[in-house]
Amino acid sequence: xxxxxxxxxxxxxxxxxxxxxxxxxxxxxxxxxxxxxxxxxxxxxxxxxxxxxxxxxxxxxxxxxxxxxxxxxxxxxxxxxxxxxxxxxxxxxxxxxxxxxxxxxxxxxxxxxxxxxxxxxxxxxxxxxxxxxxxxxxxxxxxxxxxxxxxxxxxxxxxxxxxxxxxxxxxxxxxxxxxxxxxxxxxxxxxxxxxxxxxxxxxxxxxxxxxxxxxxxxxxxxxxxxxxxxxxxxxxxxxxxxxxxxxxxxxxxxxxxxxxxxxxxxxxxxxxxxxxxxxxxxxxxxxxxxxxxxxxxxxxxxxxxxxxxxx
Amino acid sequence: xxxxxxxxxxxxxxxxxxxxxxxxxxxxxxxxxxxxxxxxxxxxxxxxxxxxxxxxxxxxxxxxxxxxxxxxxxxxxxxxxxxxxxxxxxxxxxxxxxxxxxxxxxxxxxxxxxxxxxxxxxxxxxxxxxxxxxxxxxxxxxxxxxxxxxxxxxxxxxxxxxxxxxxxxxxxxxxxxxxxxxxxxxxxxxxxxxxxxxxxxxxxxxxxxxxxxxxxxxxxxxxxxxxxxxxxxxxxxxxxxxxxxxxx
Numbered sequence: 001x002x003x004x005x006x007x008x009x010x011x012x013x014x015x016x017x018x019x020x021x022x023x024x025x026x027x028x029x030x031x032x033x034x035x036x037x038x039x040x041x042x043x044x045x046x047x048x049x050x051x052x053x054x055x056x057x058x059x060x061x062x063x064x065x066x067x068x069x070x071x072x073x074x075x076x077x078x079x080x081x082x083x084x085x086x087x088x089x090x091x092x093x094x095x096x097x098x099x100x101x102x103x104x105x106x107x108x109x110x111x112x113x114x115x116x117x118x119x120x121x122x123x124x125x126x127x128x129x130x131x132x133x134x135x136x137x138x139x140x141x142x143x144x145x146x147x148x149x150x151x152x153x154x155x156x157x158x159x160x161x162x163x164x165x166x167x168x169x170x171x172x173x174x175x176x177x178x179x180x181x182x183x184x185x186x187x188x189x190x191x192x193x194x195x196x197x198x199x200x201x202x203x204x205x206x207x208x209x210x211x212x213x214x215x216x217x218x219x220x221x222x223x224x225x226x227x228x229x230x231x232x233x234x235x236x237x238x239x240x241x242x243x244x245x246x247x248x249x250x251x252x253x254x255x256x257x258x259x260x261x262x263x264x265x266x267x268x269x270x271x272x273x274x275x276x277x278x279x280x281x282x283x284x285x286x287x288x289x290x291x292x293x294x295x296x297x298x299x300x301x302x303x304x305x306x307x308x309x310x311x
Numbered sequence: 312x313x314x315x316x317x318x319x320x321x322x323x324x325x326x327x328x329x330x331x332x333x334x335x336x337x338x339x340x341x342x343x344x345x346x347x348x349x350x351x352x353x354x355x356x357x358x359x360x361x362x363x364x365x366x367x368x369x370x371x372x373x374x375x376x377x378x379x380x381x382x383x384x385x386x387x388x389x390x391x392x393x394x395x396x397x398x399x400x401x402x403x404x405x406x407x408x409x410x411x412x413x414x415x416x417x418x419x420x421x422x423x424x425x426x427x428x429x430x431x432x433x434x435x436x437x438x439x440x441x442x443x444x445x446x447x448x449x450x451x452x453x454x455x456x457x458x459x460x461x462x463x464x465x466x467x468x469x470x471x472x473x474x475x476x477x478x479x480x481x482x483x484x485x486x487x488x489x490x491x492x493x494x495x496x497x498x499x500x501x502x503x504x505x506x507x508x509x510x511x512x513x514x515x516x517x518x519x520x521x522x523x524x525x526x527x528x529x530x531x532x533x534x535x536x537x538x539x540x541x542x543x544x545x546x547x548x549x550x551x552x553x554x555x556x557x558x559x
Contacts, residue, residue, distance in 0.1 A: 011472065070477075071440065071450055095470040099452045102405070102437035106444030111406050111526050114435045124529070129433050133328035134337050135532050141524035177449040177483070181465070181476035194471070230489070240455065240490065241473045246434075247489050249471070255558050272534065276556055278549070293540035294552050306546045311559050 002031030002122045004088040007078060008049050009069070009096045010037065015048040017195040018092035018149075020156035025149045026090055027054045027157060028119040034059055036081060036168070038066045038074055046165045055163040063172045068180040071100045073172065079107035080170040082144055087122070093148040093250075094194075105146040112146045113138060117153035131246040132269040151194065152252035152273040186239055193242065196225030199253040199274075201244050204231035205260025205281070205300060212237050214301060215259060218308045227251070229261045245270035260300045263288025280304065312481075314366045314423040316357045316391065317412055317439075318350040318373050320382040321432040334530040344378070346385045349427025352487040355494040356457060357425050358390040365459040366423065368392045372415055374408050376400045380510060387505035388497045394510045397518065405433075406523035407515070409441030414518040416446060421482065423464075428453050428486040439486040449479035453488040 004026045009016035019035070026033045035049045035058045042060035049058045061081070065073050078100070082089045089104060091097030093115050105112040118126035123140045125147070193199060200222070202215035212232075219226045227244035228237065244251055246266040252273035259280045261267060268291055271277060279292035282299050289295040296303060322328065323343040330337050346354070357369045371386030373379045374397040383394040397411050416424055424443075429436035443450035451457075451466035455474065458465045459481075468475045469488045515522060543549045553559035 071452070072443070075444055095453060095468075098436050099440065099450075102440035103444035103450065105437070106406065106409060106441035109406075109523075111404050111523050112435070112437050113526060114437060128534070129531075130322070130328040130337060131431065131434065132534055134330050135534055137529040137532070139527040139529055141526065143524065175449070177480040178451075179478045181478050183470075183472060183475045185473040234490065239473065240469050241471060255553075272537070276553075276558060277537075277540075278553070289542070290539060291537045293537075294549060295540060295542045296544075296546070296549050297542070303546055307549065310546060310550045311553075 002029055002087045003085055004029060004031055004033045004090060005082055005086040006033060006035045006090045007097070007100070008035050008037045008045060009092050009094060010039065010045040013044040015045050016092060016094065017156065017192065018094055018151045019049065020052050021151045021154040022090050022092050022149045023052050023054055023157040024154040025116055025119055026088070029088060029122050031087070031122070032056045036061060036078070038063070038069070038077060040064055040067050050163040050165055051159040051161050053157040053159070053161045055161050057163050058165045059168040060165060061168050061170060061172070065172045065174040069096055069100070070175070070178050070180060071103045072175040072178045074100050075103035075107050077170045077172045078104045081168065082108060086144065088145045088147070091148045093150045097148045101146055101148050108144050108146065110143045110146055111141065112148070113140055114148050115150040116147050117150045131266060132272055133265070150250065152250045186241055190219060191223065191225040193225040193227050193244070193249055194251055197253055198222055198224035198255045199227050199244070199251060200224045200257040200259065201227035201229065201261060202232055202237070202259050203229040203261030204235060206232060206237055209237045214304050218304050221308045222311055224257070225253070229267050230264070258288050258292070259304060261288055262286045263291065312366045312423070313368045313370060313419055313421040314357050314360065314425060315370045315372055315412065315416055315419065315421045316350070316353050316386065317408070317424065317426045318354065318371050318382050318386050319347045319427070319430045320344050320373065320375065320379045321347040321430050324348055324431055330531055330533040334532060336528070336531050346382050347427050347430045347432075349429060349431070349487055351494040352489070352491050353425040353427050354386055354389040354391065355492045356487060359492065360457075360459060361390065370395060370419060370421070372397065372412060374399055374403050374411055383510055384505050385497070387508050388502045389495070394508065396510050396512050398512055398514055401522065402525065404523040404525055405435045405437035406441055407520065408438050409445055410520040410523070411515055411518055412438070412442045413445040414520055416442065416482075423481060424484045426484065426486050428488050439484045443484040446482070449483040451477050451479050451483060452486040454485050455488050455490045457485060457491065
């Protein structure tokens, strides 16, 4: 039987919303599922993790070295914990998971499956390659299976559980070679891009940072998260953490507005799982219209305010 | 100070990927290949660090069959001082590539590995982190800005929450994200000059590396396609269409 260890990503005492989606993948693999919380004091995060449906127990590994989630600190601890009978170690497919998982796999001497998007069995999965333009079904070799889970492919499990929380101990040492300096985070009252039900994204056609107000205003009216194309980020209109696409965030909202976005392949790779895509662009030949469920050709600076007043 | 840059030959990013009808893979024969774009960014960063006098030697390394030599030629045209070709005709797992890179890193006494954060064919995003894990050295992934001062690198990382700054002691692994730099256009004289530089060949066996157990690909399928939607002419029609879907 599988024994699965899910690594809890968290910040400021809050469990990352992606962990509930990793749980969904773990539940599909089947077997016993534990969540590991590496923190200085993981009690608050563990309490949130314990509520997720399907969790057997939550392990807190409290250690002062875990004050920032550094791969060099976490990977040896996770590898040691995994050695206590776990068959699978799962990470969310976030920048955190992508940073830590391969280092853990290297410590364990096993390959890693990146971006699991469907579970066929305990060892067979689907994952995207070529920016999602092909899907491969893979079979992992024997040994501990380390994987990251593509969050857009799974629905969060319910918060109906009440798992036991236990303290666990592994050797943990702060590496002398890596120091956390700072995190410049965009504080926003808007819904989180990766878990929002509605997302409004703007592209190069916005033309400036100031003009992005059109997008923010519309998003606030309908309670949506705000994203951007790579072109808009590269042009400096908005910060990098708003980028939606293969190399940015991969999202799956129920409603997605692509505004002034032409629809480059790499952007489309980030929105393939959106339920309904609405495209607004003045270029009728923009590739975004080939994937949009509803398309409107027009000048965004007149269309979006009008739409805002009518929704 | 020596830096190693790992480079990979991949289907060019402009190619429209076609899945073979028998599900055995994607069409790569007769399709344009070039250096993985993230590796170009890694190469460019290494060359800029050399131009600033922070590093003295850039060793480009690739692993794979004979065709990968063209990728090393590109790396030499960028400004790599040496090129090492680890010849292998099998499918290379990221862990195997990491073992080979770690072996070369140690043998050369390198201080820095700069790698692309992922290759745009298998999208694994693993090799750099694995090298750092195998060597037990610092890693700074998804770099958007790199400053090297003496024995330290300050790296601004593009993470989901924003921008994270890490300070790492060398030796270290840095993986390049999109906004780290904009790779230069290669000039014809540099491309010609690169053709005259000898490429050093080695093998996994010579490096003392055993291949990792393979992750088997059972089949390759095209992604589910989205059906073409409707075009509306006015905002009122758009609102009506959203209402019909229960979304407005």
